[in-house]
Amino acid sequence: MNERVREAAAAVQFEALADDAWLLRLGERIDDALNARVHALAARVRAQAPPWLRDLVPAYASLAVFFDAQAIQAEAVRAWLLRYCEVIEDDAAAESGAGARTVEIPVAYGGEFGPDLDAAAAQLQLTPAQLIQRHSGGDYRVAMIGFAPGFPYLSGLEPALALPRLATPRTQVAAGSVAIGGAQTGIYPRPGPGGWRLLGRTPLRLFDAARAAPSLLQPGDHVRLRAIGADEFHALVADAEVAAADGRRNADAPR
Known part of the structure; x- marks a missing residue:
């Protein structure tokens, strides 16, 4: 993990919602730019379409990731998600205007x-x-x-x-x-x-x-x-x- 990815990942807090779900907290406020980063992260994960992914639930400042606990361990999902936590402003801006209905x-x-x-x-x-x-x-x-x-x-x-x-x-x-x-x-x-x-x-x-x-x-x-x-x-x-x-x-x- 390079330094840029490491810094981005450190800004995301992981919270176990259940045995089959992680909550990724990107912040604690209602903010359009922060919400755009949430949706950009959701788009990144969704585009990869891992077979164990069950659902993604974006909120204002967090993203819930539900997975098949029989197919993969929670820590493996966390490690996989860490690679996609580098959500920079350019990505968020591009996601907000690309493909949105x-x-x-x-x-x-x-x-x-x-x-x-x-x-x-x-x-x-x-x-x-x-x-x-x-x-x-x-x-x-x-x-x-x-x-x-x-x-x-x-x-x-x-x-x-x-x-x-x-x-x-x-x-x-x-x-x-x-x-x-x-x-x-x-x-x-x-x-x-x-x-x-x-x-x-x-x-x-x-x-x-x-x-x-x-x-x-x-x-x-x-x-x-x-x-x-x-x-x-x-x-x-x-x-x-x-x-x-x-x-x-x-x-x-x-x-």
């Missing part, structure tokens, strides 16, 4: 879709229209998936739009709700409790266990939000219901 998410803002929009705009000293324009105009990236299956934590929120979480979380948030929590934007994939500020809602289904890829968004994806009206929202919901019904009929048809 851009996914458009339609969002109906305000009213029944975003009950916190008006109050959030007032707190930010903006009009609701200004907040919609600035929020939907952001360049977002899926930093990680967590909290609930398919829930994307989106980095790239304009710092001036950061909002504190609600003092008392809601017991029920509608599926598809687009929200701000602190310096992040996220989208609730299913109904449930939540304390983020709800600005709008998307008609897209972010998580469906019946799909080949259950999560609509993946870590590293770029996300563009597109503001839509209520009519388009309901039309997209209707289209999705028709497509789902067709899929069920095709699945039940005799072969």
Whole structure:
């Protein structure tokens, strides 16, 4: 191991999550550059496709590596990973722009879709229209998936739009709700409790266990939000219901 690789590896902390998983900590903060290094490291490991690799789970500042403990020992996996811990800025910058998907998410803002929009705009000293324009105009990236299956934590929120979480979380948030929590934007994939500020809602289904890829968004994806009206929202919901019904009929048809 040369000196450059040795220095890079020393900056990564290894933590055993289980007998078949390592957690590689690259830092302790929410930072776009640090998150880019996490995704660059994940891309390096994924590109090698070792036969013992089961899964990779990127987070803001760490990468979980799951492996087949019957095929390889944990220390051997650690030694293998150490060779790929030299994630420099050029690699991270190249990874962030190479091969990443851009996914458009339609969002109906305000009213029944975003009950916190008006109050959030007032707190930010903006009009609701200004907040919609600035929020939907952001360049977002899926930093990680967590909290609930398919829930994307989106980095790239304009710092001036950061909002504190609600003092008392809601017991029920509608599926598809687009929200701000602190310096992040996220989208609730299913109904449930939540304390983020709800600005709008998307008609897209972010998580469906019946799909080949259950999560609509993946870590590293770029996300563009597109503001839509209520009519388009309901039309997209209707289209999705028709497509789902067709899929069920095709699945039940005799072969």
